[in-house]
Amino acid sequence: MEQIGPEHLARRLRDIGQRVTPQRLAILGALRPGEHLSADEVFAAVESSLPGVNRSTVYRxxxxxxxxxxxxxxxxxxxxxxxxxxxxxxxHLICQGCGRQQELEDALVAPLRSTIFERYGFAAGIEHLAIFGLCGECAR
Amino acid sequence: MEQIGPEHLARRLRDIGQRVTPQRLAILGALRPGEHLSADEVFAAVESSLPGVNRSTVYRxxxxxxxxxxxxxxxxxxxxxxxxxxxxxxxHLICQGCGRQQELEDALVAPLRSTIFERYGFAAGIEHLAIFGLCGECAR
DNA sequence: ATCGCAGATGCAACTTTTTGCAGGTGCGGT
DNA sequence: ACCGCACCTGCAAAAAGTTGCATCTGCGAT
Incomplete structure (x- = not known):
């Protein structure tokens, strides 16, 4: 169970050589695992806790x-x-027929990552893949 | 060696129940395998062969x-x-360090497609994956 | 050949994202 | 505690992409 707080985020940013600014804390703080937000929704959330933030800052x-x-x-x-x-x-598996989404465990994707590394020496990220296609129902 | 011409494209569209219009032929005709174009470049190309076409038509x-x-x-x-x-x-493998791109054969991705189908009955497209990460050089 | 209409297109307004630049600020070094 | 400056941010304008609606058109049916 991981607790996340401002200091945690700050450390994480500093660890990777990035500056810690109120804007960044607010933006990162507005996001949480399992919740999909549009840039505009992030902007709205940040705006309320830190008025005056600019849209382009959110995008950047x-x-x-x-x-x-x-x-x-x-x-x-x-x-x-x-x-x-x-x-x-x-x-995510996203059906182009009905629009339904389904989670896909990384275990199935991991082999691709290793194959790519073995074959090309390329360290693939692939943190979050969106795979489009047709689900069983719609394929018929 | 596949020859492509207007009739070929027209047939292909009709086969999948889509209407054949001059705009579509022009747009499809402006694209060719191995050549990456932005929507705007497609628009420019189409515009010259078929004046009056609208941007939104290109996007759609x-x-x-x-x-x-x-x-x-x-x-x-x-x-x-x-x-x-x-x-x-x-x-494509795209290095976030140096920006270099490298082709990745589908053979390595095909297993993922089959696994997904076996496991979820989901017919994944995955026609053209853009995988980000670090190449051997930049990983150091 | 002609008709009818679902599907395409053009148009214009709107939303979303990117970019150049001037001024502001975190943070390592003193 | 203070400085300096490379990195950030806000601002404004432009670029990229989307949408609603009225009109037009491919093409199956007559």
Whole structure:
């Protein structure tokens, strides 16, 4: 059971050589594992706890957090991308027929990661994959 | 060696129950395997061969072609998504350190597709994966 | 060949995301 | 405790992508 607090986040940022700013704490604090938010929703949440924050700061910070693998960014083609704090790898199967989503355990994806490393020496991230296709029902 | 012409594309569209329109032929015709274009570049190309086409038509058509797996859509985080005609599956390894791209054969990804199908009965597309991470050089 | 209509397109407004730049601020070094 | 400056942020404008609606058009049925 991991407790997350401002100091925890601050340490995590500092550990990876990033500056700790109120904006970043607020943005990271607005995200939690298992909850998908759009950039705009993040903005709204941050705005209430720290008025005056700019949209572009939210976008830039989310981009940075994505690059650091602290946050996943997923484009479900629905007009706005979804952001989520990463706490352990997981993936989604998205049916293009009915739109339903299903979680996919990382165990199935892990072999791909290792194969890629063996074959290319490439350390693949693959923190959060969005795999599109057709579910059993819709395939018929 | 596959020859592609307007009639070929038309047949392909009709086969999957889609209407054949000059706009669609032009858009599909502007794309070719191995060449990544942004939506705007597609628009420019189409515009010259078929003046008056609207941007939103380009976006809507690209979206449809993506859903039909005729075209791949990839977000390389560089401001605009890249589109490419699919002729056989292939994937990319993208290094977040140096930005270099490397092709990844589908053979390595195919097992994931089958595992997902066995386990969930889900027919995954995965036509064109963009996998981020660190190449051998940058990992050091 | 013609008709009818579901599906496509053009248009315009709107939302979402990116970018250049000027000023502000965290934090390592003193 | 204070300085300096590289890194951040806010701002404003532009670029990229989406949507609602009225009109148009491919194509199956007549």
């Amino acid at each position: 910070t989310l981009e940075m957090l994505r690059d650091l693998s602290l946050v996943s960014e997923t484009d479900l083609g629905g007009g706005a991308r979804q952001y989520e704090r990463i706490e352990g790898r997981h993936h | 058509t690209l979206e449809m072609l993506r859903d039909l797996s005729l075209v791949s859509e990839t977000d390389l985080g560089g401001g605009a998504r890249q589109y490419e005609r699919i002729e056989g599956r292939h994937h």
